Amino acid sequence: MKALEDIAATPVTQNACKLCSPLGACLAFRGVEGCIPFLHGSQGCATYIRRYLISHFREPMDIAASNFHEESAVFGGANIFREGMRNVLRQYRPKMIGAATTCLAETIGEDMARLLADFHQATPAHPPIVQVSTASYRGTHIDGFHSAVRALIEQLAEGGAPQDRICLFPGMVSAADIRLLKEICSDFGFQYTLLPDYSETMDGETWTKPEKLPQGGTPMDAIRLAGRSRAAVEFGPTLEFQPTAGSVLAERFGVSRHLLGLPIGLKETDRFFAVLRLLSGRDTPEKYLRQRGRLLDAYVDGHKYVFAKQAIVYGEEDLVIGLTAFLCEIGVTPVLCASGGHSRHFEACLRRVVPELPEETRVRENCDFSEMEGDAAPLSPDFLIGSSKGYALSRKLRVPLIRVGFPIHDRIGGQRVHHLGYWGAQELFDRLVNALLERTQTLSSVGYSYL
Amino acid sequence: MELIPGRERHILHTDGGSAVDMDCNKSSIAGSVSQRACVFCGSRVVLYPIADAIHLVHGPIGCAAYTWDIRGALSSGPQLHRSSFSTDLQELDVVYGGEKKLEAALLYLIGKLHPKAAFVYSTCIIGIIGDDVDAVCRRVAQQAGVPVLPVNSEGFKGTKRDGYRAACDALSRLVGTEEPGDVGPCALNILGDFNLAGETWIIRDYFRRIGIEVVACITGDARISDICRAHGAKLNLVQCSGSMVHLAEEMRRKYGIPFKRVSFFGLEDMAAALYDAAKFFAVPALLDSAQALVRGEIDSIMPQIKEYRAKLAGKRAAVYVGGAFKAFSLIRALRLLGMQTVVVGSQTGDKEDYRRLQQMSDPGTIIVDDANPLELARFCLEKNVDLFIGGVKERPIAHKMGIGFCDHNHERKVPLAGFVGMLNFAREVYSSVASPVWKLTPRLAERTEAAS
Numbered sequence: 001m002k003a004l005e006d007i008a009a010t011p012v013t014q015n016a017c018k019l020c021s022p023l024g025a026c027l028a029f030r031g032v033e034g035c036i037p038f039l040h041g042s043q044g045c046a047t048y049i050r051r052y053l054i055s056h057f058r059e060p061m062d063i064a065a066s067n068f069h070e071e072s073a074v075f076g077g078a079n080i081f082r083e084g085m086r087n088v089l090r091q092y093r094p095k096m097i098g099a100a101t102t103c104l105a106e107t108i109g110e111d112m113a114r115l116l117a118d119f120h121q122a123t124p125a126h127p128p129i130v131q132v133s134t135a136s137y138r139g140t141h142i143d144g145f146h147s148a149v150r151a152l153i154e155q156l157a158e159g160g161a162p163q164d165r166i167c168l169f170p171g172m173v174s175a176a177d178i179r180l181l182k183e184i185c186s187d188f189g190f191q192y193t194l195l196p197d198y199s200e201t202m203d204g205e206t207w208t209k210p211e212k213l214p215q216g217g218t219p220m221d222a223i224r225l226a227g228r229s230r231a232a233v234e235f236g237p238t239l240e241f242q243p244t245a246g247s248v249l250a251e252r253f254g255v256s257r258h259l260l261g262l263p264i265g266l267k268e269t270d271r272f273f274a275v276l277r278l279l280s281g282r283d284t285p286e287k288y289l290r291q292r293g294r295l296l297d298a299y300v301d302g303h304k305y306v307f308a309k310q311a312i313v314y315g316e317e318d319l320v321i322g323l324t325a326f327l328c329e330i331g332v333t334p335v336l337c338a339s340g341g342h343s344r345h346f347e348a349c350l351r352r353v354v355p356e357l358p359e360e361t362r363v364r365e366n367c368d369f370s371e372m373e374g375d376a377a378p379l380s381p382d383f384l385i386g387s388s389k390g391y392a393l394s395r396k397l398r399v400p401l402i403r404v405g406f407p408i409h410d411r412i413g414g415q416r417v418h419h420l421g422y423w424g425a426q427e428l429f430d431r432l433v434n435a436l437l438e439r440t441q442t443l444s445s446v447g448y449s450y451l
Numbered sequence: 452m453e454l455i456p457g458r459e460r461h462i463l464h465t466d467g468g469s470a471v472d473m474d475c476n477k478s479s480i481a482g483s484v485s486q487r488a489c490v491f492c493g494s495r496v497v498l499y500p501i502a503d504a505i506h507l508v509h510g511p512i513g514c515a516a517y518t519w520d521i522r523g524a525l526s527s528g529p530q531l532h533r534s535s536f537s538t539d540l541q542e543l544d545v546v547y548g549g550e551k552k553l554e555a556a557l558l559y560l561i562g563k564l565h566p567k568a569a570f571v572y573s574t575c576i577i578g579i580i581g582d583d584v585d586a587v588c589r590r591v592a593q594q595a596g597v598p599v600l601p602v603n604s605e606g607f608k609g610t611k612r613d614g615y616r617a618a619c620d621a622l623s624r625l626v627g628t629e630e631p632g633d634v635g636p637c638a639l640n641i642l643g644d645f646n647l648a649g650e651t652w653i654i655r656d657y658f659r660r661i662g663i664e665v666v667a668c669i670t671g672d673a674r675i676s677d678i679c680r681a682h683g684a685k686l687n688l689v690q691c692s693g694s695m696v697h698l699a700e701e702m703r704r705k706y707g708i709p710f711k712r713v714s715f716f717g718l719e720d721m722a723a724a725l726y727d728a729a730k731f732f733a734v735p736a737l738l739d740s741a742q743a744l745v746r747g748e749i750d751s752i753m754p755q756i757k758e759y760r761a762k763l764a765g766k767r768a769a770v771y772v773g774g775a776f777k778a779f780s781l782i783r784a785l786r787l788l789g790m791q792t793v794v795v796g797s798q799t800g801d802k803e804d805y806r807r808l809q810q811m812s813d814p815g816t817i818i819v820d821d822a823n824p825l826e827l828a829r830f831c832l833e834k835n836v837d838l839f840i841g842g843v844k845e846r847p848i849a850h851k852m853g854i855g856f857c858d859h860n861h862e863r864k865v866p867l868a869g870f871v872g873m874l875n876f877a878r879e880v881y882s883s884v885a886s887p888v889w890k891l892t893p894r895l896a897e898r899t900e901a902a903s
Contacts, residue, residue: 011552011555011559012555013537013539014534038482043488043606044489044492044514045513048492048513054846058847060824062824062825065484066482067479073575073579085482087481091483107545138541206850206851208897
């Protein structure tokens with residue numbers, strides 16, 4: 001109820017800690033091989049989302065729009081939907097179109113199923129079109145992301161003879177994280193479907209020849225085979241309370257679903273690897289034991305620099321849960337865990353995954369940066385950890401910001417930040433300690449050269 | 452690449468003959484992946500720099516989130532414009548209407564932040580759900596005692612140009628609401644400069660030095676009270692294609708203030724703007740000091756410009772910008788650096804703009820209206836350009852093909868207007884083109900290999 005009271009206290013969102021759901025859907029669709037996202041809505045939605053994603057990934061990000069105008073808003077967008085689809089097929093020759101709605105299309109009651117059926121009748125031979133409803137007045141970008149992944153599974157996965165295959169739905173993680181997860185899956189010897197995979201499409205190479213759509217992405221066949229998997233691993237404790245790609249696979253095809261926290265930090269990664277051992281029947285490959293060993297060794301070497309330091313953590317709910325687990329295991333005290341998400345299960349999930357989180361830690365969902373700022377001063381944090389959107393607050397508080405998650409648009413390489421696995425924890429730990437050391441050095445009148 | 456049907460007449464290869472009409476100023480074709488935004492975007496960019504007002508976006512969260520601190524429009528004082536405020540409408544608001552939420556949000560923000568005015572931007576769904584935004588604004592203005600201005604910027608109701616117009620309508624309601632006070636005889640307003648990277652300050656300083664008073668810059672580093680008093684000026688200088696012409700026309704109609712269209716980019720255009728203003732006031736001393744200023748400024752930067760020119764001569768550029776007026780200036784500025792513009796286009800140019808582009812472009816130039824990424828990529832390769840000038844959305848297109856990129860849009864951090872801006876521009880262009888990394892990228896590496 002706390003969150004609802006907060007809404008009443010500030011009847012306006014000031015500097016949001018969230019984005020709209022079509023953005024998440026567009027990013028997820030971008031992680032399917034040969035797929036172009038298509039928004040049924042105004043031109044501005046596509047352009048703003050493109051610009052926003054480009055500022056983080058620094059990669060081309062083409063999103064088509066049906067481009068509503070006054071007439072289509074009054075009489076419905078059937079014509080522009082059909083024309084838009086045709087033009088996208090003609091120009092891009094995609095292997096798939098991911099069609100998401102906007103608040104305009106939803107508000108005027110566009111019936112996407114009917115539009116697709118009509119289009120299919122008029123244009124029988126076309127690549128698959130997966131559609132998802134992403135009204136921006138319902139949920140945030142992370143909901144759009146998960147909805148699109150679920151829609152891909154609902155509309156493409158097929159049943160059949162079970163295969164020795166697993167599915168992995170990591171959620172909205174970085175391109176580098178996805179590459180890392182693929183490596184882990186391969187090292188365990190899995191046949192796998194990792195969805196979505198924008199590790200190449202949103203962190204690609206310089207072209208040798210012009211590309212209409214980037215290379216990479218989850219192959220369509222791998223999505224079709226998802227229904228014949230043995231198991232589905234899904235990251236995100238708050239997803240327990242909503243239908244997801246994993247729950248759809250479980251219900252329709254009897255795939256066993258393993259819902260885990262994002263494997264951030266040593267303990268949460270151990271849990272992930274335990275599931276991988278169980279599913280593969282293999283031991284953890286030597287390489288990861290060594291990574292784990294080095295991570296632990298680094299924790300030991302650096303523990304004094306971080307002990308009892310106070311942190312404000314913000315971002316998508318499940319990301320914050322993962323980061324909080326990591327911070328608590330190294331001795332940092334999170335004083336405020338905040339999210340613009342609004343699952344209504346954030347605090348319960350957070351305290352379940354991180355039982356050692358102090359009682360006094362403030363946990364807020366449906367929170368914006370103005371509210372965080374209101375909380376922040378008396379909490380006297382030593383650092384912030386979250387996206388670039390916290391920069392203004394970190395500047396005001398004169399404390400370092402450890403940039404993680406999305407968006408990172410004031411640094412280069414946001415798509416290459418590792419968060420997951422022992423490797424990701426190692427990077428996060430080194431960056432965190434070094435940020436605190438740099439601050440000590442800068443603030444010191446002595447100018448210590450050994451720390 | 453196959454063009455989308457209907458796009459043919461938006462694209463022209465100049466042949467040196469007389470100018471012809473191009474298709475333009477139309478709603479983008481569905482599915483074309485236009486680089487344009489929407490009506491809301493047009494309004495938001497124009498009003499954004501007003502630093503002592505709150506800018507409340509009425510709708511679901513996206514539109515406010517994507518425009519939070521989006522422009523490098525600087526303020527010498529208040530920073531209210533850099534925050535993002537949204538009524539963040541939820542499903543129930545869409546069902547039952549968002550008026551109450553809007554009213555509560557306005558009263559809360561005005562009480563907390565004490566702005567000099569509030570702008571309320573309507574997003575796509577506001578008209579659809581039937582909120583009477585005007586009525587709410589009137590009520591709150593009366594209660595709170597500050598102007599509360601509705602901006603009719605529903606995204607789908609036209610193009611970005613219609614958004615400019617909606618912004619001008621809101622501004623027009625402010626102009627004339629305060630006494631102009633002590634305004635001298637040689638006083639003008641600057642319309643359509645947004646103080647990106649402090650450009651307004653540079654331009655204001657030029658006018659101060661030649662003895663011309665600037666009453667208001669709308670909207671660079673603007674304050675509400677400057678705008679309310681803007682009718683005290685004798686002349687409006689209108690920069691930027693289209694965005695502010697409507698306001699200038701309104702001020703001419705209501706207050707008899709004439710306007711001149713100018714550009715502050717490039718040496719020729721900057722000098723012409725100062726001379727035009729000086730001539731208008733018909734005070735000989737003004738023109739003399741304008742000439743002295745121009746001479747002094749140009750003398751101080753020309754040696755460096757010449758150095759850059761020696762390094763850049765013969766390079767080829769593609770220019771794709773929002774308003775065509777900027778493209779005119781860029782073509783001239785690039786010429787000063789010895790560079791040729793071989794692809795040029797805009798999101799919102801009109802027929803007259805495109806005729807002018809044809810007249811000033813070299814034969815063989817590709818001119819394009821409302822382009823999309825695939826077209827731009829194709830034209831850049833076809834014309835083998837060394838440099839692309841545009842905004843953030845165009846950057847990856849250039850970079851992926853191994854082409855230098857120069858940001859001439861909202862996000863620039865270096866002033867590109869004025870005389871000093873021309874020098875900065877030359878430096879920007881040089882650092883975009885001359886980096887050794889291009890020699891490593893596949894396209895140029897192949898070219899170098901073939902040559903050897």
